[in-house]
Amino acid sequence: MTDKLPPNLLKLFAPRPPLPYAPPLDKEPGKRVGARVSGIADLTPMLKNYDPDYVPWKSIEEKRKERQETKKKIADEALEKATAEC
Known part of the structure; x- marks a missing residue:
């Protein structure tokens, strides 16, 4: 298909010359250490001596329950305040 293109477009599809070899800057590939x-x-020895002051994170359910309790507490306080004003 490309052989039917005009020469000015064929130049765009011409392969580039290969890149010249450049040796690595740091070490030879055979002497590198990964x-x-x-x-x-x-x-495993670190598991035996773990931090005794470590407090695990709260689970999602615990956080959700805590949020519900705080919202309920705020709503109850607002209700008591509103009934006291009336």
Whole structure:
């Protein structure tokens, strides 16, 4: 299909020359050392000595229940205030 295009458009589809090789700036690829990946076995002693002051986060249900209670408390106070004024 491209062979039917005019020469000025064929120039747009011409491949570019290959990039010249540039050696790596830091180390040779064969001498590079990647990240040291290990399992979780190294971290298990930390589980025995965890922070005793740690307070776990509240679950979504606990947060929802807390919000409902505060809204109910505010509504009750507003109701008592309104009945006291009347």
